[in-house]
Amino acid sequence: MSSQQQPTDEPVYADRTYRSSMAVVTGVLLLALTAWLCGDAVVRGSGSTPWIALAVALCAAPLIVAFTLRPAVFANDDRLRVRNPFRLIELPWGAVDAVRARYSAEVLAGGKTYQLWSVPVSLRERKKATRPQGGRFGGLMGRGTAAPVARGPAAKPAARPRAAADQVVDELRDLAERGAARPGAQGGVHVRWAYEVVVPAVAGVVLLVALLAAG
Incomplete structure (x- = not known):
C-alpha cells in the first residue's frame, strides 16, 4: 500500500x-x-x-x-496587510522582524519601519491601564489605615488591563511568531501606492x- x-x-x-x-x-x-x-x-x-x-x-x-x-490592518496565518492613507503594504510573517507599539504602532521588516495608522496609540489610555488599582480603601496605606484581612481561600489576582493598541500588538506578535516558519509566509515586502x-x-x-x- x-x-x-x-x-x-x-x-x-x-x-x-x-x-x-x-x-x-x-x-x-x-x-x-x-x-x-x-x-x-x-x-x-x-x-x-x-x-x-x-x-x-x-x-x-x-x-x-x-x-x-x-486605514486598516488585515492579518491571517501567513501575512499582514497594512492599508495606510496612501500605501498598501503586504508583509509575509517570514519577513517581519518585529511588531511594537511606542508612540505609534509599527511593524519592522527589511530594515524599514511601517506605521499602522488604524491602530492609534493612546498614551492616556496606556497610563490609565498601568495605574495601580486601589483596594476598598482607595489604595491608601498609612497611619490609621490597615490593610484588609483576607478571609477564606486566596483569590487569584485579576489580570491587569491593557491599552487597546497594546492588545492588538500582542495579537499580531503572536501571529508573527506562529506563522514565521509557514511555507506560505515567506517572501519579501510589497508596497503599492x-x-x-x-x-x-x-x-x-x-x-x-x-x-x-x-x-
Missing part, C-alpha cells in the same frame, strides 16, 4: 481586521459635511463658485477617506489652483 501524501501547509483562516471605529465615524461625518457645504455652493452659487466647490470636494473627499475610512486616492486628490488641487488663478 502506498502511503498517503501529507499536506505541506495548514489552511489559512479568514483575516482578522483592525481599524479605528472613531476614525470611521469621524470620516462619515466629515464626508456628509463636505457634501452639504459643497452641494449647497454648487446649487446656489454663481459664476465660478460652483466649479470651485466641485474642485474642493474632489480634493477633500479622497483625503478624508484616506485618513479616516481607509494608493493611486485611487492620490490621483483624484491631485486632480482636485490642480483644478482648484487653476480656477483661483483664473479669478
